[in-house]
Amino acid sequence: MSQGKSALMKHENRWFFIFILPWIIGFFSFQIGPMVYSLIMSLCNWEIISSPKFIGLENYKTFFTDPLIKQCFKVTFLFALMTIPTGIVLGILLALLMNQPVKGITIFRTLYYLPAVTSAVSAAILWIFVFDPQYGILNYLLKRYFSIQGPPWLGSETWALPALAIMSLWGIGGSMIIYLAALQSIPTQLYEAAEIDGANSIQKFFSITLPMLTPAIFFNLVMGIIGTLQTFTQAFVTTNGGPANATLFYALYLYNNAFRYYKMGYASALAWMLLIIIFVITRIVFRTSNWVYYEAESR
Amino acid sequence: MLKKCLVGVLILVLSISMTLSFTPLASAKIKIRYAHWGANPWIEARVKAFNSSQDEVEVVFEPMADYTTKMIIELSAGTAPTVFSTGIWADLGTWMRRGVLKDLTPLIERDKKELDLSDVNPILLKICQVNKRYYAFPWEVCGVYSTWYNELLFKKSGLAIPPDNWTLNDFITYAQKLTKDTNGDGTPDQFGVSGLSDWWNVRTHAIAFKGAFMYNYDGTKFLGDSPKVKEALGIIYDLIHKYKVTPSRAMIQAMAATPGAGIALERGNLGMQIRDACWTYFATIADPKVAQFNVLPPPVDPATGKYSPQDIAMTSLSISGSASKEETEAAWKFIKFFVSEAGTKAAYDAVGWLQRPPIHAKQNKYFLQPKEEKFKGIRLDLFTKLSYLYVCPENFAAVNLAPIQGQVLQPGWDKVFDGKMSVEEFLKTVTPQVNKLIQEGLK
Numbered sequence: 001m002s003q004g005k006s007a008l009m010k011h012e013n014r015w016f017f018i019f020i021l022p023w024i025i026g027f028f029s030f031q032i033g034p035m036v037y038s039l040i041m042s043l044c045n046w047e048i049i050s051s052p053k054f055i056g057l058e059n060y061k062t063f064f065t066d067p068l069i070k071q072c073f074k075v076t077f078l079f080a081l082m083t084i085p086t087g088i089v090l091g092i093l094l095a096l097l098m099n100q101p102v103k104g105i106t107i108f109r110t111l112y113y114l115p116a117v118t119s120a121v122s123a124a125i126l127w128i129f130v131f132d133p134q135y136g137i138l139n140y141l142l143k144r145y146f147s148i149q150g151p152p153w154l155g156s157e158t159w160a161l162p163a164l165a166i167m168s169l170w171g172i173g174g175s176m177i178i179y180l181a182a183l184q185s186i187p188t189q190l191y192e193a194a195e196i197d198g199a200n201s202i203q204k205f206f207s208i209t210l211p212m213l214t215p216a217i218f219f220n221l222v223m224g225i226i227g228t229l230q231t232f233t234q235a236f237v238t239t240n241g242g243p244a245n246a247t248l249f250y251a252l253y254l255y256n257n258a259f260r261y262y263k264m265g266y267a268s269a270l271a272w273m274l275l276i277i278i279f280v281i282t283r284i285v286f287r288t289s290n291w292v293y294y295e296a297e298s299r
Numbered sequence: 300m301l302k303k304c305l306v307g308v309l310i311l312v313l314s315i316s317m318t319l320s321f322t323p324l325a326s327a328k329i330k331i332r333y334a335h336w337g338a339n340p341w342i343e344a345r346v347k348a349f350n351s352s353q354d355e356v357e358v359v360f361e362p363m364a365d366y367t368t369k370m371i372i373e374l375s376a377g378t379a380p381t382v383f384s385t386g387i388w389a390d391l392g393t394w395m396r397r398g399v400l401k402d403l404t405p406l407i408e409r410d411k412k413e414l415d416l417s418d419v420n421p422i423l424l425k426i427c428q429v430n431k432r433y434y435a436f437p438w439e440v441c442g443v444y445s446t447w448y449n450e451l452l453f454k455k456s457g458l459a460i461p462p463d464n465w466t467l468n469d470f471i472t473y474a475q476k477l478t479k480d481t482n483g484d485g486t487p488d489q490f491g492v493s494g495l496s497d498w499w500n501v502r503t504h505a506i507a508f509k510g511a512f513m514y515n516y517d518g519t520k521f522l523g524d525s526p527k528v529k530e531a532l533g534i535i536y537d538l539i540h541k542y543k544v545t546p547s548r549a550m551i552q553a554m555a556a557t558p559g560a561g562i563a564l565e566r567g568n569l570g571m572q573i574r575d576a577c578w579t580y581f582a583t584i585a586d587p588k589v590a591q592f593n594v595l596p597p598p599v600d601p602a603t604g605k606y607s608p609q610d611i612a613m614t615s616l617s618i619s620g621s622a623s624k625e626e627t628e629a630a631w632k633f634i635k636f637f638v639s640e641a642g643t644k645a646a647y648d649a650v651g652w653l654q655r656p657p658i659h660a661k662q663n664k665y666f667l668q669p670k671e672e673k674f675k676g677i678r679l680d681l682f683t684k685l686s687y688l689y690v691c692p693e694n695f696a697a698v699n700l701a702p703i704q705g706q707v708l709q710p711g712w713d714k715v716f717d718g719k720m721s722v723e724e725f726l727k728t729v730t731p732q733v734n735k736l737i738q739e740g741l742k
Contacts, residue, residue, distance in 0.1 A: 048375045050397045068706060133549035152549030155496075157717065241705075243496075243548065244713035259368045261702035262393060 042268035048258070052265065059269035072250040075161060079249070080228040082165040087224055088217055091172045095179030096209075109180070116174035124237035127167045128154065131238075154238050157246040164234050164247060175220045182216035183209070214292045222285055229278055250274060329629040330357045332380035336366035342384075344649030345642045349633055352641070356629040358382075374399045379619040382630040385435045387426070387612045392518075393699045394617070400434040401618035406631045407433050413635060418659045422611050422689050435615035438638050439655040442576030442682040443689070444507040444609055446470070446595040451587075452477055452489065452570050463596050467508055467534070470571070470598040474544035477570030491544035493564075493572035494551035495535055496716045498709045505531035507573045507597040510607030510690075518698065519737060523730030532715075532722045540718055548716065565590045573597060575612070576655045576666075576682040583652070583673050594678050596685060608690035613658070656683055698740030707732045 042059055046052035063069060098109050115123065130138050131153035139150030153163040190208045199207065232251035235241060241248040241256070254274070258267035335342055339362065346360045361380060363369050367390055373379040374394070385391040385400075394400050407414065416424065420440070427435040453460060456476055461469055474491025481489050495501055505511040511531035514521055522528050539545050546569075564572050565581045567589030572578070582592035600607050616637060618630045636642050643662045647653055652669030663683050711729045714720035720728075 047397060048371050049394065049399045152547070155548035155551065157713070242709065242713060243717070245710045256702075256705060259371060260705060262371070262699055263702075 038268040038271060041265050042272050044265045046265040046268075047262040048264045049262070055265070059266045060273070062266060063269055063273055068245070068248065068253060071245050072248055072253045075246070075248050076229055076231065076250045079161060079165060079168075079231060080225065082162065083168050083228055084221065084224040086165075086169060087172050087175060088220060090169060091175035091220065092179050092213065092217070094172065094176045095183055098176065098180050099183045109177075113173035113177055115171045116177075118171075120233040121237055123170065124167065124234050127163075127170070127234075128238055131163050155243060157244050160239055160243065160246045164231075164238070167234055167238075168228075168231075175224075178216050178220060179213060182213050186212045211293045212295070215294060218285075218289055218292045222282060225281055225285065226278055229274065229281075328355060328357050329625060330359060331382060331626055331629050331633070332361055333358050333630075333633070334361045334363050334366070334370065334380040334383040336363060336384060338362040340650050341646035341654065344646045345637050347649075348642065348645035349636045352636065353632075356632055358633050374619065377621045379621065381622045381626045382616055382618050382633060384614060385617045386614045390699070390701070391427075391435055391615065391617070392429075395429045395434040399620045401620050401622060401627055403433040403436060403618065403631075404431075406627075407436065410631075410635060414638070415659060415661070418661050420611070420658070420660075420686065420689065423613050423658055426611065426613065427615055435617040436634055436638065437613040437615045437658045439614045439653075439657055440576070440682075440686075441612035441614070442655055443685040444503055444573050444575055444597055445681055445685070446507075446571050446597055447564055447574050447578045447581075448571045448593055448595060449564050449567065449569065450591040450593045451567075451589065460593075461595060465595070465598055466601045467598045468601055471538070471542060471544070474538065474570065475542055478542075478544045481568075487543070488550075489568045489570070490546045490550070491542075491570045492538055493569055494546050494548075495539055496548050496551055496713070498704055498712045501532070501535055501712060504535055504573050506609055507607060508534055509600055510609070512610065518700075519741060521703075521730055521733035521737060523726040523733065529722065529726060532726070536715065536722045539716060564592060576679070579652070579654055579669075579674070579677075579679070582677060583671055585673070587673070592673075592677055594681055596681060606685065606688055609688045611689040614655070698737050703733050703736050707736065 041052060043054060043056060044052035045055045045058070094112060098105060098112065130136050133139055133150060133152040133155065136150075136153070138153070142148040142150040151159040153159050186209065190212070191204055194204050194208060230251050231249045232255065235247045235249050235252050236255065239247040241252050250270070251274070254267050254270040257263040257270060333342075333346065343360055346358050350357055370379065370383065371390075379399075385394065407416075414436075419437070423437045423440065424433075427433050427437055450460070456479070458473060458476055461473065465473075477489065477491035478487050479489040480487045493500065495504065502513055505513070505528065509527050509531035511525070511527040512522065513528060564578070565585035567586070578592070578594075585592060597606055597609075599605060616634050618627055618634075622630060638658060640659075640662055643653070643657045643659075643665050647665040652671045652674060653666045656663055656666045660683075667679055667683070669679070707729050711720070711725050715722060715725045
């Protein structure tokens, strides 16, 4: 029995490496070099167009004293708080809807997934029009149906970040697909057994659907954290960090330092600090992941 | 038979050798790349005319999106185009000081006569230099900050076109009269003056109103404690918050193509905008039913009774520091053609008008005589008539001002614009911060 299991494991391992090989080749060919180089550059004062000068840990010291870093973290973490939990809840709700056996459901699934494959730049430009305070559809609807004078959205220190969060939630189709796949892999006998036991829909959702979805939720949570901490495109296209640094995301500040302020050394240090931060947060999330139910482990 | 074969072989050898001997002639043409920020019909016309004018050099035009980022990378990698556009706003100062541009001084000295330097405003030449060495050569002037206005709105509001010696007080009065709630919803939707949320626009107005330069001549000090700067920003603050003649951020966002970029006159709901000659482009795209462009001098400063002195900007050409001797000569040949009358004429003939005045006074006729009907009556001559206003440039070459503007001035001004900070408080906060960054940059 254990010999059979071992052979199966070997077989699985082989296929694991075969499937991951293209990524490994790509990583070693194109990524490892720049990564090592950026690590070295993070210890230098490098203005890109002139030769780097070794300055030791100076860039990392600057990181701890830079007054804008606090603002970047505030913006980035607030954005993460706004988008990750909302994204999870809405993604699950949408997946539940898309899991209904109604006619033409595949069309709806495609439509809801479409924003996830739309270019982020095109989407951001589209949303600039949506958020237009005077002629935008959002403020028009607010005024028409709720008699509310909408805010200036992207032009407001208060509303710019929530506006970007709304923009980001438009792309929840990506996580919805994962939840949908997870929903469809839940064994139907679990629901049948619950029905025999007299469980209602809410009980079935909280006792079967949600626990069975926890691996997908966990995956989306981890990917969401990594993704939001690297948010760049929306802010770069729509607000460029303003007004008054209200949307100065960490990645945008990193880009500004690299290509606008000619501080590639400091930008490299910022990138490595971001890697450490993401690593620590991800580690904490993994450490506290005892709420995730893996069916295979319980067998 | 053998003879015939021999003759055949000889003919073959001869034809091969002749072909080969002509091949180097065909490939002797030096191919160089020329990059500019985006497509530009005036440049394309010059490139085309240059390429057809001679057989030694071929210029391949490369319009680049995201210009600065791409250029920084290419300059760093040593793969930059041989010749490329530069300008005050395109990090010229930083590039000049970092040694990535070819020193053009020997070439300029050699071809002084051909370049007709005596016909060029010396300030234009000065801003292409660091330590008296040239790293760029100018080709068009960005013009005097003047008051572009929508003549149609003046007519609709029953306002006479002000005389050339109008003052700053007149400017404010006109701005107030032009600000209106045309649709009666209780909120003004027509404004006297352009949006003043963008620091660059604020700076332009401060210089036009009061000659309030933000930096000292050598660019080593931010003049936040200067009474002129304080006064000029105070006037701008009043335009925004006291007279309320400029649009709010929401309005700017609604009316402008990009948030914070100010408002283009062509939308029809703006009375006046202080800008340089480059607004000619908008005059061509404006719908005459909503906007008829014209231009007035900047308002006279009542305190001096004169127009305020102004800084100058230009678009220039530079050669990559990594270019070989041969490529440098080829690029220089192209630059000389570019700024020559033949180059300017080619651009004028192809497009029908010039966006900005050329650097040579003798070539200004092309700027002043646009073929485009929409320019009829627009006082383009003001931009050259008032060129005596140029006193000195703000020296953008001393340090890289991008982080200063991006990290300190723009976020600070955002608060002033939103009424959350006074001008005094703004200057008190940003002056030490900006000066600290300048000192760090000078190290």
